[in-house]
Each structure stands twice: as structure tokens, then as C-alpha cells.
Amino acid sequence: MCEQDQLRTMTENKRINDPEGVRRRIVDAAYDAFVTQGYLATGMLELRERASVSGGAMAHHFPAKRDLGLAVIRDRVSEAVRQTWIEPLRTCADAPTAIDSIFESIIDELTDKGRVSGCPLNNMAMDVSHHDAEMREVVSAVFVAWHEALSAKFERDLEEKQASGLDPHSVATLVIAAYSGAMAMAKARQDVGPLIECRAELATLLTAKYRRR
Amino acid sequence: MCEQDQLRTMTENKRINDPEGVRRRIVDAAYDAFVTQGYLATGMLELRERASVSGGAMAHHFPAKRDLGLAVIRDRVSEAVRQTWIEPLRTCADAPTAIDSIFESIIDELTDKGRVSGCPLNNMAMDVSHHDAEMREVVSAVFVAWHEALSAKFERDLEEKQASGLDPHSVATLVIAAYSGAMAMAKARQDVGPLIECRAELATLLTAKYRRR
DNA sequence: ATAAAAACAGGATGATCGACCTGTTAGGAA
DNA sequence: TTCCTAACAGGTCGATCATCCTGTTTTTAT
Numbered sequence: 061m062c063e064q065d066q067l068r069t070m071t072e073n074k075r076i077n078d079p080e081g082v083r084r085r086i087v088d089a090a091y092d093a094f095v096t097q098g099y100l101a102t103g104m105l106e107l108r109e110r111a112s113v114s115g116g117a118m119a120h121h122f123p124a125k126r127d128l129g130l131a132v133i134r135d136r137v138s139e140a141v142r143q144t145w146i147e148p149l150r151t152c153a154d155a156p157t158a159i160d161s162i163f164e165s166i167i168d169e170l171t172d173k174g175r176v177s178g179c180p181l182n183n184m185a186m187d188v189s190h191h192d193a194e195m196r197e198v199v200s201a202v203f204v205a206w207h208e209a210l211s212a213k214f215e216r217d218l219e220e221k222q223a224s225g226l227d228p229h230s231v232a233t234l235v236i237a238a239y240s241g242a243m244a245m246a247k248a249r250q251d252v253g254p255l256i257e258c259r260a261e262l263a264t265l266l267t268a269k270y271r272r273r
Numbered sequence: 274m275c276e277q278d279q280l281r282t283m284t285e286n287k288r289i290n291d292p293e294g295v296r297r298r299i300v301d302a303a304y305d306a307f308v309t310q311g312y313l314a315t316g317m318l319e320l321r322e323r324a325s326v327s328g329g330a331m332a333h334h335f336p337a338k339r340d341l342g343l344a345v346i347r348d349r350v351s352e353a354v355r356q357t358w359i360e361p362l363r364t365c366a367d368a369p370t371a372i373d374s375i376f377e378s379i380i381d382e383l384t385d386k387g388r389v390s391g392c393p394l395n396n397m398a399m400d401v402s403h404h405d406a407e408m409r410e411v412v413s414a415v416f417v418a419w420h421e422a423l424s425a426k427f428e429r430d431l432e433e434k435q436a437s438g439l440d441p442h443s444v445a446t447l448v449i450a451a452y453s454g455a456m457a458m459a460k461a462r463q464d465v466g467p468l469i470e471c472r473a474e475l476a477t478l479l480t481a482k483y484r485r486r
Numbered sequence: 487a488t489a490a491a492a493a494c495a496g497g498a499t500g501a502t503c504g505a506c507c508t509g510t511t512a513g514g515a516a
Numbered sequence: 517t518t519c520c521t522a523a524c525a526g527g528t529c530g531a532t533c534a535t536c537c538t539g540t541t542t543t544t545a546t
Contacts, residue, residue, distance in 0.1 A: 077493050077542050098403050100313040104534055114495045115536090121493090125534065178399070182454075185461040186391070186399035190311050200462045230470035233455070237471050240457050241395075241450030248398040249413045257443035258450050265478055290512050290523050317504060327525045328506090334523090338504065 083121050085111040090128050091136040095180045099129055099187040129188060129195055137180045138202045146209040154222050155213045156266035159235060163259035170252050178247040181206075182240045207232050217270070226269045238262060296334050298324040303341050304349040308393045312342055312400040342401060342408055350393045351415045359422040367435050368426045369479035372448060376472035383465050391460040394419075395453045420445050430483070439482045451475060 089110035093102040104125055108118050122128040145162060152158035170176050177183075181202055189196040214228035238258045245254035302323035306315040317338055321331050335341040358375060365371035383389050390396075394415055402409040427441035451471045458467040 075494075075541060079493060082493085096403070098313070098400070100311070101403060103532070105532080115497075116495050116539095117493070119494095119536070123535080182457055183399065185457060186396065187311070189461050190309070190314060196461060196463070203458055203461055227473075230474050233458070233467050233470040234451055234474040237451045237454030237458060237467060238447055239450075239454065241452065241454030242446070244395055244398060244453050244457070245416055245446070245450060248402050248409060248416055250409070254446050254450060257446040260440075261443050261447040268481065288511060288524075292523060295523085316502070318502080328527075329509095329525050330523070332506070332524095336505080 079121070082111075082113055082117055086113060086118065086121060086128065087131050087135055091132045091180075094129070094132055094187075095183055096177045099184060126192060126195060129184075129192075130198055133184055133188075133195065133198045133202065137184055137199075138205065140180050141202055141206050145206055149209055149213045154217045154270065155210065156263065156270055158213070159266070160259065160263050163239070163255060163262070167252050167255050167259065170246070170255070176243070176246045176250055176252065179240055179243040182243060203236070207236060210235060221271075223266075223270045231266075231269075235262060292334070295324075295326055295330055299326060299331065299334060299341065300344050300348055304345045304393075307342070307345055307400075308396055309390045312397060339405060339408060342397075342405075343411055346397055346401075346408065346411045346415065350397055350412075351418065353393050354415055354419050358419055362422055362426045367430050367483065368423065369476065369483055371426070372479070373472065373476050376452070376468060376475075380465050380468050380472065383459070383468070389456070389459045389463055389465065392453055392456040395456060416449070420449055423448060434484075436479075436483045444479075448475060 086107065090102070090107055093107060093110060104118065107128070108115060111118075122131065144166070148158045148162055149155065152161070181199065185196075185199045185203075189199060210232035211228045214223070214226065214231055217223045218226070218228065238261075239255075242254040242258040246252055299320065303315070303320055306320060306323060317331065320341070321328060324331075335344065357379070361371045361375055362368065365374070394412065398409075398412045398416075402412060423445035424441045427436070427439065427444055430436045431439070431441065451474075452468075455467040455471040459465055
């Protein structure tokens with residue numbers, strides 16, 4: 061007898077429709093499972109159990125697995141990238157400061173957790189971009205948003221004469237690539253070393269382009 | 274009626290045992306499929322058809338799928354990394370020259386092919402490193418070999434006074450991470466742009482550390 | 487009030503997965 | 517030659533996969 065049956069018994073067989081809540085529970089469970097196990101390695105049955113929803117409810121909200129994948133990327137992965145990488149850029153003094161503190165907090169977080177499950181966006185990208193063109197587009201859009209935010213910050217720093225002699229577009233690409241790649245290495249080795257080293261290298265690289273730091 | 278049946282009929286029911294050949298065909302087919310579609314997304318049946326081997330032969334050479342995965346990493350992926358990244362480092366003038374020409378040839382190759390299927394090592398790493406600890410170890414070993422070769426070259430350049438003021442270990446990590454990450458972005462976007470930009474950024478970064486280039 | 491639609495329950499479906507089975511043949515050792 | 521084992525053939529197995537079905541209840545629209 062599951063939790064909902066108990067509730068229904070106690071409250072005289074009253075069922076409560078909660079579409080937003082059920083949907084949120086499904087997407088939350090899926091985001092967690094996709095990031096830690098991978099999209100392909102996670103079955104719909106496991107997701108139903110994690111979210112405690114019936115097959116009917118699952119099919120109602122997400123008729124196919126790819127719909128759930130798209131929702132996870134759009135609602136959770138893009139939000140994670142925004143909170144982790146884009147938001148800090150708005151309040152910081154300059155791009156290098158933001159990048160360094162982002163690396164620091166991620167390294168600390170992974171050290172505390174004790175294991176490296178990888179960058180959510182990168183994990184989804186690798187699992188998904190083989191076959192499904194639409195999902196690849198959505199993933200690509202998150203990469204673009206990430207790159208645009210970082211690139212724009214470098215450009216602003218240039219205009220404010222904080223930095224000189226750098227190409228905002230390609231530097232932003234390097235930072236994202238270095239982070240994604242370092243996370244992939246860290247995941248394979250289960251060791252934050254690559255992140256620490258890339259953080260240091262990016263710091264010295266950017267310091268050279270910025271005045272008195 | 275398959276090819277081998279025809280052959281057997283023509284040659285009076287003679288079957289030819291070719292263990293090395295069959296094994297090679299299986300690993301070749303698996304490497305190609307794993308790199309282009311992913312490890313999890315590829316079924317054993319599809320592999321049998323690609324390699325034109327029976328279920329019995331497949332089970333004889335590779336009792337489980339993970340055995341085949343391990344063989345692909347050990348025999349093909351590590352060799353691909355060695356040929357692409359480690360071998361060029363032996364004959365080149367210095368590390369930056371080698372890195373730049375490696376990026377160039379890969380960019381050219383992808384441009385010709387018209388699509389980006391990603392870095393073989395990175396693809397396997399992401400697909401595999403979730404659940405199976407042994408496969409993660411093997412992948413990790415390839416990363417380590419790659420990093421050691423690159424790191425050793427930077428060290429040699431330092432000793433020969435070609436470069437100064439750089440940490441061979443962390444610079445090597447940055448190069449590998451930037452390449453892996455750029456490849457992941459290129460795969461998601463199906464566009465070599467990220468590789469071109471990272472190539473340029475790495476070139477200017479390394480030029481600053483190397484004398485008169 | 488009543489009809490329509492959305493939200494959910496619970497189970498069934500065929501397809502495909504990886505693994506494994508029994509039997510047969512080739513090839514080398516004795 | 518005899519024998520034994522590796523090499524292979526071809527099929528089967530239960531499990532799991534994603535999807536879809538019918539039926540019931542809740543909510544909304546009119």
C-alpha cells in the first residue's frame with residue numbers, strides 16, 4: 061500500500077489532481093537520474109518509481125521519453141547553467157574574477173560530495189546529440205546562451221578598459237571548453253585535479269590580459 | 274543465404290577458422306558504432322550484423338558486452354589517441370607547433386567529412402564512466418597516457434630553454450580539456466567553430482610562453 | 487446542471503536487450 | 517590416426533525497454 065493510497069483512505073477516497081506538482085516531481089527525478097546515470101541508462105519505469113507516479117500520469121505529462129528529455133534540458137539544465145555561470149557574471153567586478161570563483165565553488169562542492177557526476181549540460185549533450193536532432197538543437201541553444209553571456213562580459217570589460225588584446229568570442233569558447241573538458245576528465249578519473257589545474261591556467265592566462273590584478 | 278554459406282557451398286562445405294580476423298572484425302565494427310552512436314545505444318545484435326558474425330562466435334570472443342567495450346578502449350581508442358596526439362609530439366620542433374598542427378588536421382578532417390561525431394575517448398568516457406568502475410579505470414589510463422606524453426614534451430621544451438614560465442602538468446591538462454570540451458561543443462552544434470577558436474586561443478597562449486615564434 | 491476535457495490509475499503490449507544454450511566443425515597435439 | 521579443445525553456427529531465454537490502452541476521477545467550461 062503506497063503513500064497515496066493511505067492518504068486516500070484517510071480522507072475518504074479523495075484524490076487530488078496536482079498537474080504542476082506531478083510534472084515537477086517527474087522532471088526533478090529525471091534531471092537527477094539523467095545527470096547521475098545518463099539519459100539512455102535511465103528507464104521510464106525507474107523514473108516512475110523515483111517520482112512515485114503511475115504509468116498513466118507519466119504518459120499524460122510526457123507521452124515519450126524524448127519529451128521528458130527536452131523538458132529536463134529546457135527547465136533544469138539551462139537553469140543550472142544560468143545559475144552557475146550566467147548569474148555570477150552580472151554582479152562580479154570582471155570576467156576572470158567570476159570565472160575563478162565559479163571554479164572554486166564547483167571544486168569545493170565536488171570535494172564535499174566525494175564523487176564527480178559531471179557537467180549536467182555536457183552529460184546530456186553527449187548522451188543525446190547522436191540521434192535526435194531536436195534535442196541536439198536544444199542542447200546547442202544552452203551552449204549558445206552560456207557563450208553569449210560570457211562573451212558579452214569580456215566585451216564589457218574591454219569597453220571599460222579593464223582588459224585589452226583579447227578576442228571576447230574565442231576566449232569565451234576556450235573557457236567553456238576548458239571547463240567542460242576538465243569536468244569530463246574529472247568524471248573519468250573521479251578526481252577534481254583537472255578542474256583545479258584548469259582553474260589555475262585560466263587564471264594566469266586571463267591575468268595577463270587584465271591590468272593590475 | 275549469407276556470404277559465408279555461399280563460400281562454404283562453393284568450396285565443398287569447408288569452414289575456415291579465423292579467430293584473429295573475426296575478433297578484429299568485431300572490434301572494428303564496435304569501435305565504429307560506439308564512436309558514432311555511443312556504447313549504450315549500440316546493441317549486440319547490430320554489432321553481429323555489422324561484423325557478419327554469428328551469436329556463437331560473438332559469445333566466444335566476447336562473452337559480455339563490457340568485455341567488448343574494454344577491448345575497444347584498449348585496442349582502438351588508446352591507439353587512436355596515440356596516433357593522433359602522442360606520435361606527433363615525438364617528431365615536432367616543440368609542443369605548440371605539434372598542438373597547432375594536430376588541431377589543424379582534425380579541423381580539416383571534420384570539415385571534409387561534414388559531420389562531427391566527437392572525440393572517441395571522450396565519447397566512451399561519458400557513456401561508460403557512470404556505472405562500470407573497471408571501464409572507467411581503462412578510460413582514465415588513456416587520459417593519463419595522453420597527459421603524460423604532452424606534459425613530458427612541455428618539460429623537454431623547458432629544459433631546452435624553448436619556453437619558460439609555465440607549469441607542464443597543468444598546461445597539458447588545459448590543452449587536453451580545451452580539446453575535449455571544444456569537441457563536445459562542436460558535436461552538439463555540429464560545427465567546427467569551437468575547435469577553430471580554441472586552436473587560436475591555445476596558440477596565442479602558448480606563443481607568449483615560447484621565445485620568438 | 488451538464489457536458490467536455492484534463493488528470494490520473496493500473497495494467498498490457500510487442501519489441502529489443504544482453505546473455506546463454508546445445509550442437510557441429512576445424513585444427514593442432516599426442 | 518586419435519583426441520581434445522578452440523572456433524564457430526544458430527537459436528532461445530527471461531528481463532527490461534518505451535509505449536499505449538481502457539477505465540475512472542477530478543476539474544473546467546458553458
